[in-house]
Amino acid sequence: MTTTTFSVPGIGCATCKKAIERALAPAPGxxxxxxxxxxxxxxxxxxxxxxxxxxxxxxxxxxxxxxxxC
Structure with a gap:
């Protein structure tokens, strides 16, 4: 497993967090x-x-x- 960190300056609220988690979590791998x-x-x-x-x-x-x- 690898951990990759990204700088995403446009995020700032719980809705942003949830949207990104929902998009990434089910992705294969x-x-x-x-x-x-x-x-x-x-x-x-x-x-x-x-x-x-x-x-x-x-x-x-x-x-x-x-x-x-990052």
């Missing part, structure tokens, strides 16, 4: 998702077939820009 509203980060514990590109796509699909990979 994702074991855990942790959204830190204060730090504006999303940490994803994953294995194949969840690729970094796919995780970014899922986050951005919820309307949030991924600023960087």
């Amino acid at each position: 994702v074991a855990a998702v942790e959204v830190d509203l204060a730090a504006k980060t999303v940490a994803v514990c994953h294995d194949k077939p969840a690729t970094v590109a796919r995780l970014i796509e899922l986050i951005e699909g919820q309307g949030y820009d991924v600023a960087a990979r």
